[in-house]
Amino acid sequence: MTLNTRLKKYLGHQFLLWVGGAFIFTAFISLVFDMSEIAQTNSNKEAFNFFNIALISLMRLPNLLNETLPFVFLFGTIGFFTKMRNSNELIIARASGISVWQFLAPGLAATLLVGSCFMMLWQPISSYLYMQSEQYKESKFYEKNNQLKISQNGLWLRENTKDGFYILHAESVSETNPIQIGNPVVMQFNNQNQLISRATAKSGILGFQNWHLKNVLVQEETLETFQKDSIYIPTKFKTDQIVDNFQAPSSISFWDLHDFINISEASGLPVKKYEMYFHLLLARPLLMVAMVLIAATFGLKHARSGGHISGVVLSVISGFLLFIFAEFMKTLGELAMLSPPLAAWTPGVIASLLGITLLLHREDG
Template identity: 30%
Template structure:
C-alpha cells in the first residue's frame, strides 16, 4: 500500500517539531541550571571541585531528568505550536477549507507515538547509564561509604521443587559477588502445605557464580543431629546477579531493557518487585502519556482565535496538564505502597486523560 502524506500534514508536523524543540530547549536549560545550583550546594560546598566538574555531573543527570519531563515538553511544545498557528489565523484557513480537527491533531499523535517509543527504548537506557556514572562519581568525590548499604542484613528466598530456601547474610560484598556469614535454611513443604525446616547450612562466605553458590567453610546442621563440617561445597541456585546486587538500586537507575530480566530474577528470589514493575509499566505507557499531553494541548488551542478567549483556553490546557501530572503522581505513590496494582497505577491516568481529550475534541468538532 502507498501511504501519502499531504503537504499540509507535513507543514503541521514541522510546526509541531519546532514547538517541541523550543519547549525541550527551555526545559533542558532550566533543568541544567537548577541541577547545577543543586550540585554546587550539595557537592561544591563539601569538596574542592571546579565549576566544570560540577557541570559534567549535571550533564550526566540531564538525560534522565529530561526523560521524566517529556510529558511537559510535549504539552507546552504542542501548545506553543498550535497557538502560534491559531494566532496567525492559519487554523482558521485550515478549518474553513474543510480540514477537520482530527487531521490537525494527527501529526501530533504520530510524533508523540514515535518519540515516546524512542524515549523509552533509547533515551531511558542512556539516562540510566549516565545516572549510574553520576552516582559513582558523586560518591567518590564526597567519600561516601557505600559499605553502609552493603552491610545491611541480606534476606533472599528461592523456590525449589519440594519447598524453598531462605538465605540470610550479614554483609554483601558487591565487587566480588559475595555474601559474608551466610546461612541457607532449607524448608520442605508437607502434605498439609506447611513448611518444615529440613536443614541449615552456614558458611564463612558464599560467592555467586553462574548457576550456583560457592560456599567456603560450610557447616550443615539438621534438627536433632550433630553439626557436620562440609568444607567447600557448591549449591545450585536460580538467583542471578541482578536480583542479588540490584535490589538496593532505585528503579530509575535500571534501564528499560534490563527491567524485565530484573523483575523475573527478583521474583524468583522472593524479593518485592512492585517498584520495578511500576517503573516498567510507566515506561511502557510513555507513548500514551505523550499522546495524552498532546491531545490536552490540541483541545486547548483548537478554539479559533477570532472567537476570543484562545489565550485563556491555552492557559487552562497548561493547568490541566499539571492536574494530570498530580493525579499520576498520586497513583504512582499508591502503586509503590501496594495499594494499587502497578498496571492500574501506571495506565489509569494517561488512558483516562486520552479518552477525555478525545471526547472533548469530538464534541467540539462533531457537536
C-alpha cells in the same frame, strides 16, 4: 505531491519544531536547577568545583528529561497552536474544511513515534548515564570505609571492626522497617585479611547498631562448628541507609527491567516499584498523546472565541492536574493498592478519552 500530503508535512514539521524548542528550554531549566541542588548539598566537599558539578548534572540530565517529557509536549503543542493562531493559519485551515483530526494527525503521529523512541532508545542511554553520574558523584564527594550494595543477588555489606572487618551476604532483604534478611552468611576477617570465622543463619533483622541473626551455624578458623540460637553483630548502618541503596528503577534500562523484576522476585527482593516503572514507561507515549489532546482541546476552542490567554492557562492547569493524578496513581501502584498496569495506564487512557470526546463535541457541534 498532493495538497493534503504537503499540508501534513508542513504541520508535522511545525509541530516538531515547537516541541524541539520546548525540549531545549526544559533541558536548560532542568540543568540549572539540578546543578544548583548538587552545589548546595556538596559545597563543603573538597572536590567541589564547577567542572564536577556540571559533569554530574550533564550525565543526570537525560534521566531528568524522561520525567518531564509529557510537559515538553504540552508546552510544545501550546506553542504550536499559538503560532498557528497568530499567523491565521489555524483559522484558514478550519475555514477551508480541514477537520480537527486532519490538523492533529501529524502531531499525534509524531508524538507516538518520539515517545516510542524515547522509551526504547533514550531511556536505556539515560539509565546508563545516571548510574555513571552516581558512581562519579560518590567517588568525588563521599569517602566510605564501609560498603553496601543491594542487587539481584541480595544484600552485600562490608563493614570495618576494631579487629578487622566482616562481609555479610543475604539472599533476600526486605524494604520494611525493621530490615529483615533471609539466609545471611557472615564472614569475619582479621587485620591481615585472614578468614577467622563463618556464620550461616536462617534469618536476621537489623536492630539498634547490630544485626541480630537467628538459628546460626558458626564455623571457627579451626574448622570447629557449633550451633547458636542467635548472635549479634555490631553495625553502623541504619534502616534508611539500606533502603536508599535499593537500585533506583530509573537506573535500569527498559530492555533489562523485565529480567531484573523476575530475578529480584525470585530472590525475595521487593519489586513493586520496578513493575510500576516498567508499565509507566510503556504508558508514557499515551500520556504524551493525552497532553497533546489537552492542549488541542483548549487551543482550538479559544482560537475561535479569541480567548487565547485563557486557553493557554487552562491547558497548563489541566496538564498539571493530569500530572498530579498520574503521580497519585503511581503511588497507589507502588504501595500495591492497585496493580501496576492499571495504575500506569489509567491516567493516560482517561485523559485521552476525555480529550477525544471534547474534540468530537467541538468538531461535530
